[in-house]
Amino acid sequence: MSRMTADLTRTTKPGGAISRRRLLATGCSDAFRPPVIRGGLIGAADVLTMSTTRWLLTDQPLAREYTRADIAPDFPTWGQTNPSDEVYQQHLSEGFANWSLSVGGLVERPRWFSLDELKRLASRTQITAHVCEQGWSAIGEWTGAPLAQVLEAAGGVTPDARYVVFESADGWYESIDMFEVVHPQTILAYRLNGDDLPVGNGAPLRLRVERQCGYKNIKFVSAIRVVDSVAGIRRGTGGLSSDFGFHWYGGV
Amino acid sequence: MLISSSFGPAAGKDDFVVATDPVRSGVSTWLRLHTYNVRICHWINVIAGGYLLLSGIHIFLDFPELYWGHTGYQGYPAIFKLSDWGISWDEAGEMGNRMWGRNYHFTFAWVFLINGMVYAAWNLWTGHVRDRLWPRRDELSSARLRDELAEQMRWGSPARATATSYGTLQKVSYVLMIFIFVPVMLLTGIAQSPSIAAAWPWLLDLFGGRQSARTLHSIGTVLFVLFVVVHVLEVLAAGAVNRIRAMITGRFRVPEEAQ
Numbered sequence: 001m002s003r004m005t006a007d008l009t010r011t012t013k014p015g016g017a018i019s020r021r022r023l024l025a026t027g028c029s030d031a032f033r034p035p036v037i038r039g040g041l042i043g044a045a046d047v048l049t050m051s052t053t054r055w056l057l058t059d060q061p062l063a064r065e066y067t068r069a070d071i072a073p074d075f076p077t078w079g080q081t082n083p084s085d086e087v088y089q090q091h092l093s094e095g096f097a098n099w100s101l102s103v104g105g106l107v108e109r110p111r112w113f114s115l116d117e118l119k120r121l122a123s124r125t126q127i128t129a130h131v132c133e134q135g136w137s138a139i140g141e142w143t144g145a146p147l148a149q150v151l152e153a154a155g156g157v158t159p160d161a162r163y164v165v166f167e168s169a170d171g172w173y174e175s176i177d178m179f180e181v182v183h184p185q186t187i188l189a190y191r192l193n194g195d196d197l198p199v200g201n202g203a204p205l206r207l208r209v210e211r212q213c214g215y216k217n218i219k220f221v222s223a224i225r226v227v228d229s230v231a232g233i234r235r236g237t238g239g240l241s242s243d244f245g246f247h248w249y250g251g252v
Numbered sequence: 253m254l255i256s257s258s259f260g261p262a263a264g265k266d267d268f269v270v271a272t273d274p275v276r277s278g279v280s281t282w283l284r285l286h287t288y289n290v291r292i293c294h295w296i297n298v299i300a301g302g303y304l305l306l307s308g309i310h311i312f313l314d315f316p317e318l319y320w321g322h323t324g325y326q327g328y329p330a331i332f333k334l335s336d337w338g339i340s341w342d343e344a345g346e347m348g349n350r351m352w353g354r355n356y357h358f359t360f361a362w363v364f365l366i367n368g369m370v371y372a373a374w375n376l377w378t379g380h381v382r383d384r385l386w387p388r389r390d391e392l393s394s395a396r397l398r399d400e401l402a403e404q405m406r407w408g409s410p411a412r413a414t415a416t417s418y419g420t421l422q423k424v425s426y427v428l429m430i431f432i433f434v435p436v437m438l439l440t441g442i443a444q445s446p447s448i449a450a451a452w453p454w455l456l457d458l459f460g461g462r463q464s465a466r467t468l469h470s471i472g473t474v475l476f477v478l479f480v481v482v483h484v485l486e487v488l489a490a491g492a493v494n495r496i497r498a499m500i501t502g503r504f505r506v507p508e509e510a511q
Contacts, residue, residue: 048362137463138323
């Protein structure tokens with residue numbers, strides 16, 4: 001088992017905290033800057049913003065968890081609410097019985113997970129606020145497999161792993177760094193408020209990365225890939241929103 | 253050309269410059285009114301504040317409703333809807349570009365913050381805040397404030413054009429802006445960030461939730477606009493050319509009535 005894999009195992013224990021030094025030692029100094037730094041004053045501000053908030057998050061605190069009484073009566077759907085992709089529509093019509101998630105790239109044993117296999121992994125349930133960068137927020141109860149568990153079930157990541165890239169059925173993609181990957185609340189959610197994830201909220205699987213804005217919480221996840229660099233993937237900024245011109249780091 | 257020593261408490265003999273005024277016949281008296289630090293910070297503030305306002309409006313227009321508490325989304329009970337004021341959701345969305353808004357809002361928030369910290373540190377250190385900005389106890393009597401307010405309401409008041417130290421109302425409003433308004437705007441701004449709210453959950457408790465923080469931040473924006481409008485009107489009333497020149501070059505031509 002590689003060093004990083006060992007760290008992933010350790011850090012996903014309940015209540016486990018990783019020190020900044022440990023993250024630095026495991027090649028996670030990426031925590032302080034986006035994979036691609038934009039030019040000019042905006043790029044400088046990006047780095048200041050990311051390094052400052054990540055410094056505040058050194059001890060990896062959890063995002064606030066709420067009670068059932070706080071859950072929004074009708075959790076909004078936003079953006080893509082039903083991908084027209086043929087393969088996706090086929091899976092939808094079959095209730096995702098034949099759907100599977102591809103986990104590849106820099107993992108020891110690349111593999112596929114059916115929805116049942118993901119549900120058999122240890123799950124985490126969290127009642128959190130979805131914070132949209134547009135301005136709205138809503139509280140929901142998410143249940144899913146911690147991302148670190150999923151990677152562990154694929155043999156763990158290799159030492160040069162730096163980012164995890166998520167592909168969605170509607171052609172969207174996003175990536176997060178290892179600082180976010182090892183966080184206990186970073187889960188691949190298949191349930192919202194106790195029910196299977198509705199189509200409008202990203203069925204059958206969406207990313208919950210609770211300390212970043214909604215646009216990083218990619219819906220309709222169909223494949224995840226561990227990489228050492230996001231260069232060469234589409235326009236190379238590490239996500240479709242950052243390809244458009246948003247800050248890659250969605251922490252503010 | 254005699255200048256009362258009440259002008260500018262820090263005024264030493266080097267602060268007065270006698271120069272020939274090419275426009276008026278005779279000789280004018282100039283006073284060094286604003287320090288380098290105040291002038292540079294002021295104009296950086298104008299740029300940063302302008303960008304913060306414009307980019308903030310862009311962000312707001314992309315979601316033109318306000319709520320109270322932790323939760324708020326289209327369809328949830330709102331306490332303010334721009335559509336009630338004749339601008340529909342779609343019209344607002346076309347006017348606002350949240351990507352541009354977010355990029356510039358967070359960039360100039362840093363410019364504003366760093367500039368403000370330099371200003372505060374420098375002027376607390378040099379005593380500018382204590383000597384020129386902080387209202388003295390005797391200035392805060394209700395009778396004095398009432399008199400100043402009455403004076404303030406007279407557009408062409410000669411006292412405005414000759415003043416070379418801050419009036420009490422001016423002091424009170426600047427101190428409130430710098431030490432209350434700006435920190436509250438900063439905190440209500442960062443309380444909306446999911447990463448900072450995770451690190452400092454007390455921010456959510458302080459303001460009652462992310463949507464409350466967003467609403468307070470928006471109300472603050474309106475107050476900021478009011479402050480700027482009054483500030484600019486005051487500059488116009490107090491002699492725009494002389495006042496703006498003083499904030500650029502530092503030198504204030506003492507009007508003849510005062511000489």
